[in-house]
Amino acid sequence: MASSWKHYPKTGNITGIVTVDGPAGSGKSTVSRLLAGKIGYSYLDTGATYRAVALAASRRGVDPLDTSGLKTLCGSLDLAFDRDQDPPAVLLDGEDVSDLIRTPGMDMLSSRVSAVSEVRRAMIALQRRIARGGGFVAEGRDMGTVVFPEADFKFFLTASAGTRAERRYRELMLRGESVDRQVVEMELKQRDDQDSLRARSPLKPAHDATIIDSTTLTVEEVVDLMLRRMDGS
Numbered sequence: 001m002a003s004s005w006k007h008y009p010k011t012g013n014i015t016g017i018v019t020v021d022g023p024a025g026s027g028k029s030t031v032s033r034l035l036a037g038k039i040g041y042s043y044l045d046t047g048a049t050y051r052a053v054a055l056a057a058s059r060r061g062v063d064p065l066d067t068s069g070l071k072t073l074c075g076s077l078d079l080a081f082d083r084d085q086d087p088p089a090v091l092l093d094g095e096d097v098s099d100l101i102r103t104p105g106m107d108m109l110s111s112r113v114s115a116v117s118e119v120r121r122a123m124i125a126l127q128r129r130i131a132r133g134g135g136f137v138a139e140g141r142d143m144g145t146v147v148f149p150e151a152d153f154k155f156f157l158t159a160s161a162g163t164r165a166e167r168r169y170r171e172l173m174l175r176g177e178s179v180d181r182q183v184v185e186m187e188l189k190q191r192d193d194q195d196s197l198r199a200r201s202p203l204k205p206a207h208d209a210t211i212i213d214s215t216t217l218t219v220e221e222v223v224d225l226m227l228r229r230m231d232g233s
Contacts, residue, residue: 016041017131017138017148018041018136018137019137019144019155020032020035020137021139021141021156021203022156023164025164025167025168031219031222032137033086035223040135041137044131046140048098049123049126049127050113052090054109055092057073060073064109064116070116070118071119074118075122078093078094079126099175102175107187115194128148144209145204154206156206156209156211159213161189163214164188165185210226
């Protein structure tokens with residue numbers, strides 16, 4: 001579908017921000033990258049910032065319950081995105097850690113550190129600095145509710161637990177990882193619980209978000225629905 005939505009609409013202090021939130025395996029990363037390309041925006045993977053914090057904490061021996069240690073860690077973190085690559089590479093202290101932060105272990109650890117207030121404050125500030133100029137599709141878990149509450153368009157992707165587990169399983173297998181399908185589903189359920197039940201910035205749709213169930217939809221069909229919503233049809 002060709003979209004007529006080519007401008008950067010302005011709302012409050014935010015110009016040209018589209019948010020895509022949802023649980024793991026809902027397809028939001030793939031959808032967000034494709035949507036960004038369709039409308040000429042940049043893709044912002046905010047989950048990667050928390051994964052990078054988790055990796056840095058693991059490497060430096062900082063316990064995920066050590067709030068003071070995590071605060072100090074975030075203050076000294078050298079984190080950047082290389083946008084010359086697609087998807088953008090995640091650089092931690094100048095090292096490309098894009099693959100290292102995508103392991104099941106980092107899934108769980110990033111969920112734990114992201115529940116720490118000091119970490120969330122630091123990463124939210126970083127995410128807002130990155131997107132300050134507008135023209136971003138921001139993907140994560142609290143984009144529409146906390147980070148960019150005045151975004152121009154907000155979407156929340158969901159899918160059945162079985163579908164999300166299967167997608168995650170296939171993703172890990174394609175990366176050459178030896179994983180058990182049942183373990184993947186169990187860890188996905190744990191991640192859902194951690195993200196949804198945390199006190200600060202829990203995973204939930206924004207009140208004005210468009211909710212899309214991607215269980216039976218292709219990536220292209222999801223993006224088509226988004227574009228129709230953005231075009232007002």
